[in-house]
Amino acid sequence: MKPQIGISEKHLSVSIEMLSIILADEMVLYVKTRKFHWNVSGESFMELHKLFQNQYTELEETIDLVAERIGKLGGKTIGTMHEFANLTRLKESPNKYPNQKDMMKELLEDYETLIVEIRKDIEACNEKNKDAGTVDFLTAIMEQHESTAWILRRYLN
Ligand SMILES: [Fe+2]
Numbered sequence: 712m713k714p715q716i717g718i719s720e721k722h723l724s725v726s727i728e729m730l731s732i733i734l735a736d737e738m739v740l741y742v743k744t745r746k747f748h749w750n751v752s753g754e755s756f757m758e759l760h761k762l763f764q765n766q767y768t769e770l771e772e773t774i775d776l777v778a779e780r781i782g783k784l785g786g787k788t789i790g791t792m793h794e795f796a797n798l799t800r801l802k803e804s805p806n807k808y809p810n811q812k813d814m815m816k817e818l819l820e821d822y823e824t825l826i827v828e829i830r831k832d833i834e835a836c837n838e839k840n841k842d843a844g845t846v847d848f849l850t851a852i853m854e855q856h857e858s859t860a861w862i863l864r865r866y867l868n
Contacts, residue, residue, distance in 0.1 A: 731789055734778055740770055743803065826853055
C-alpha cells in the first residue's frame with residue numbers, strides 16, 4: 712500500500728531516490744571506517760582504533776534509520792554492495808593503507824563532502840519536494856556529521 716501522507720507520488724519517489732544515494736554514501740563511509748579501524752597502526756593505535764569504532768557504530772545506526780525511512784516513504788531499500796558502489800558520491804581507495812594522519816584526513820574529507828551534499832539535499836527536499844519529515848531527518852544526520860568532522864579536524868590542527 713502506498714503511504715497517504717500528503718506528499719505526491721512523484722515527490723515521494725524523489726525523496727526515496729535522494730535517501731538511497733545517502734544510504735550508499737553512509738555505507739561506503741562505514742566500510743572505509745571499518746577498514747581504518749582494522750589497519751590503523753602507530754603511536755596512537757588504541758585511541759584511533761576506538762575512535763574509528765565509535766564512528767562506524769554511529770554510522771551503522773544512521774544507515775539503519777536511512778534505510779527504514781525509505782520504507783516509510785513507500786520505497787524498496789537497496790541492499791547490495793554493487794548498488795552502494797554505483798550510487799555513492801564518495802571515493803574508495805582499494806589497495807591503499809594510509810598512515811594515521813592521512814586516514815583522518817580522508818575521513819574528514821568524506822564527512823565534509825557528505826555534509827555539503829546533504830545540505831543541498833535538504834534544500835531541494837524543502838523547496839521542491841515539500842517533504843518536511845525528510846528535511847528534519849536529514850538535518851539531524853547532517854548535524855551529527857558536523858560533530859564527527861569537528862572531532863577529526865581537531866586531530867589535524
Ligand atoms: Fe574491532
